[in-house]
Amino acid sequence: MLLTIRDLSKSFDTTDGPQPVLRGVSFDLDAGQTLALTGESGSGKSTLLHLVAGLDSASGGSVTIAGTDLATLGDAGRAAMRRDTVGLVFQQFNLIPSLNVRDNLTFHARLAGRDAGDVATLATRLGLSDHLDRYPEQLSGGQQQRVAIGRTLAARPRLVLADEPTGNLDEATGDAMMALMRDMVTDAGAAFLMVTHSERLAAMLDDRLHLRAGRLA
């Protein structure tokens, strides 16, 4: 099993005392599987994704990626996990503003010490061939997200995490992007976990879990 989540819980400290956001969530995800995590705003789905990415620490339970419990890793270990095993696509602010498209595309792969492969082919598939020398702020939102997806795929992670990756895009563009991402992830044999509040997008993936008030429904 690539990703195992057991009894995961998370509380945030507020002025009214600890506020539970996740209350014991468990599920598994294997290589080649695609899973959508849906829920209302505040249901805890983004928090869950952040915990899986090791961007934040859980209050209880465990996240195990490829046999490694994240709780046993320090800051540097989790960073290494993100670098080598996980790929992340967010709704926005994915790109490094000081690098051009070409360097952004290959950045994650090179950071992980891998060959980024054929950038030209990747760019063609993503429809970015004409934009390789541009900088992020010179691209449209859709183009920026395509760069983010391409960067993740170029790094060939075993687990791809996405948080509303098309949230900033219009419906048609978003759907096209979603399909592209799903296909490319499954082609690579990776696992894909996506957080969204959209039923329509969730339907495009194999499986689906619904989160309500921090619990799986």
Add this chain to the structure above:
Amino acid sequence: MNRAALGALLSHWVRHPLQALTLVVGLALATGLWTGVQAINAEARQSYDRAAETLGQSALPRLEGPLTLRDLATARRAGWPVTPVVEGRLPGSRARLLGIDPFTAPPTGASDDLAEGAGLTGFLTGDLVFAAPGLDLPDGLPEVRVLDDLAPGLVLADIAVAQRLLQTSDISHLLVLGQAPVGAPPLTDLLPGTTLVDPAGQGDIARLTDSFHLNLTAFGLLAFLVGLFIVHSAIGLAFEQRRPLFRTLRALGLPTGRLTVLLGAELLVVTLVSGTLGILLGYLVAAVLLPGVAATLSGLYGASVSGSLTLSPLWWLSGFVMAGAGLALAGGQSLWQLARLPVLAPAMPRAWARAQATTLRRQAMAGVALLLLSLSLALWGQGLVMGFVCLGALLLGAALLLPPLLSVILDFGTGRARGALSQWLWSDTRQQVPGLSLALMALLLALSANIGVGTMVGSFRATFVGWLDQRLAAELYVDPGTAEEAAEMVSFLEGRVDAILPVISVETLLEGAPGDLFGQVDHATFRDNWPLLDAVPDVWDRLAAGEGALVNEQLARRTDIWAGGQIDLGAGGTRDVLGVYSDYGNPRGQAVLGIDDFNDRFPGVTPQRYGLRVDPARAPEVSNALIEAFSLPEGRIIDQAGIKGFSLAVFEQTFAVTAALNVLTLGVAGFALWASLTTLGAMRVPQVAPVWALGLSRGRLAAMDLLRAVILAAFTAALAIPVGAALAWVLLAVVNVQAFGWRLPLLPDPLGWLTLAAWALVAAALAAALPSWRLWRMPPAQLVKVFAHER
């Protein structure tokens, strides 16, 4: 409306106390540095002016020639306030006998004891003399009373008594205490055969202290420039940070004019608060450094500067002017931008940075233009003001060129980087340049100023010590006294020393201006030690053969007569100029003839001093032998090593002051850098978060931030070294020549420069330490927020 808007503007400072602190402290530091240097300068000048009056008194003009007390009466009956002095060696002792006329004399060290009364009649009737402690006096003197505060080696007597003891009816000279009434004939007409001698050395002291003040003024100017950049940077950031707030306020209907007025009022308050703090800080700086400056001035030039400070209104004013000027410049520009800002202008830092591309090009062009201006002024400019303009243009030009140059270097680095990480580091650093450029310019200026001034002081020191080597090449100098004594002394010294070099000179007109003409024996001492700026072939042989004269640099520059030319040496006749030698710190013209040539021209003149060449290890022995044999008092024999040691100690003082100012300017520049980095740290989270998300730990990111600051400082330092060297060159070869007519050679001090550069790196690392630490310790939630939907 005003209240609400002002409340909103001020709430920013309440919410961001650190930023408020940055602005106020930055401005206060800049003001403090400027005020401190100004204060030292003003105090030193004021003290010096006071001291100059005293010096003027102790260095009175004197009338020399064949004189008796009758001549005193003649001069006084004509209305001249003169007093007679007779001097000589007290027969049978090593003491110097000084005879004075208490009725017309200025005060002496004996005044207090004369005050005791009973001795006075005795003093006047020849029954009592005063003597310094520790003197071995011969028999046959009147009653001797020992006075502790009498100059060492001195016996003081009434002039009639002194004449009797010296068996002379002459007096040595008349001191001229003041001016005669209108219509009184000149003293030299009244007493034919006499000459009026201006106090020697007085001009030198004034000129040298001027030189020191010029250096301080230059430092003050540099401090001002550094401060201006810091103020500019602090204000610019304060405006940049609040742009979204301005936009919101205007969107809510606050007129631009009103907003501008409110911000202007805010600036005024900041000026007053920071200015006051800065002035107090400057006072502190000055109070701490002044003793060093005072010691330098008194040690170098014998000018006394009081070590205490007075807080004059002038400082307050100059401090506020400094803070106000910075604010007017920085704030004015920001206010102008604000007035033109569309209501919904983007607040994106990257957009702001992109707009910088045009700015960078303009800066580069302005910088090059300023450097060209500086160069042309250095080559063709005339006058001291042009020298300072040249200095300013050099610094401003270099500062303006810094951001474009850094951008080019970092772009190049980005292009050449292999690893993803290094590529990101280069490119991200490049992106920080606009935000940090003002702070980096301040660092550049601070570092250049330190390198420049340090090099100048170092060159001055090396040159001065070299000059001492040159001018005090002999190990011992002895004042031979009378001609008979001189002859005795020479025969005594034959065989005991390697060489006896007479120092012999007359005062005459050199190309129409008063100067000194020396006679010089032909000796290896001079051939080896005197560096000639310009010379004909076989210059020393020709000088010895009496074929011409050497002149000093001042005379050559003033008259523009160099080797190969002809010069009018007044009583020395018209001569070929064989060479030009450097003569630092001496404002007077000087020329040198071969000794035989000189003696032919001036047969009656005897040497004022003998320089004795001797194995340095044997110098004390010879010195003691001379003292024994001739009962020489202190002061008539000078030991070269002692003078050099003293001079070096004085320079150590100067270096201590310079070093303290270095630390201060670097500290201020470091503070500006810290302020900028702190502000940028908050704005940069969206740029850092993706890298973190992609798998770079906060620790490494923080380390890279630190590294980035050091890299920027390193490039800045690399640029500062040539700029500093150029600055030193302008100070030494342009400003000094315009001010004093002599040029100091530039002595590069690479080790010192590297040390300063290293300190700049340390300052940058310290400045980046806190922002980096904050990044390292930043809660992940804060980084994650960047990606959150709510954003």
Add this chain to the structure above:
Amino acid sequence: MNARLIIALIWLALPLHAQGFAGLGQGGEGFALPEPGRVFDFPADHGAHPDYRIEWWYVTAALTGEDGRDYGVQWTLFRSALTPTGPQVWMGHFGLTTPDAHFTGERFARGDIGQAGVEPTPFDAWIDDWLLTGPTFDTLQLTAQTSEAGYDLALLAQGPLVFHGDAGFSIKSQSGQASYYYSQPFYEVTGTLDLPEGPMKVTGKAWLDREWSSQPLEGDQEGWDWFSLHFDDGFRLMAFALRGGADFHYASWIAPDGTLTPYYGDALGLEPLATSVVEGRDVPTRWRLTLPAQQVDVTVEAVNPGSWQSTLFPYWEGPVRVTGSHAATGYLEMTGYE
């Protein structure tokens, strides 16, 4: 310590002057002493008498300017012998008084070099460039200046010399201390004052005192008040009071032809009417002077109460205006007010 002070100390140190003016009363061993019945020998006696310890040439001039205001000029040359055989020391005083200002000057010189001295024929008294000089004692030119002010006056005698006391033997105390003392009180003066605001032409009357002695005062006498008055009817009056111990009063009534009548003791009445604070001292600047034998009962008032000579031994000296039974101009000197 400044130059002035050291000189001051030298003078203070002279035995003669050990206690300021009061010191004039101390011993004169080895010096010649005044005797009654001296036959004066002129012009030789206009010159110095180095056998005696102290001697002076003392000119005061009460003047009126072109502007109608009162002015006063003082010029004094003192000679002092340190020992009967030792060096002579000279001191010059300068005074110039206007109704609202007073200028002081002071010079010192050793005696044996020509910087200061007195020659009787032709008459020449000088210290530095301060001069009292002329072909005879009757026709003199008086010049002196300081950095602030100066004067240049011509003095022309309109009468004979007069001899005080017993034909020039002037007793100064009950126990017989005395000096030789004669005057020329009949000078008419014309000349110019150099004032800070510009030159001022003046005319008036001058008085020249000559006096020498070796121990002129009693030990307990502290100072004196001295008056020289030129009455409008041509008479002159010299009066002095020596204060301390038993006060000693003396007056010379001088007719226009030079006939002198001496008066001693109570014959002369002197009563301070008002004092002024000058340099921190109370100094009488308005006096009632009575000489009933000549029907004189006048009020003497200082032209400028601030006529303070801030010299080595400070004292008050300045021109006066006289009203009452007789009108006069003149000079007042007051010493010993501490």
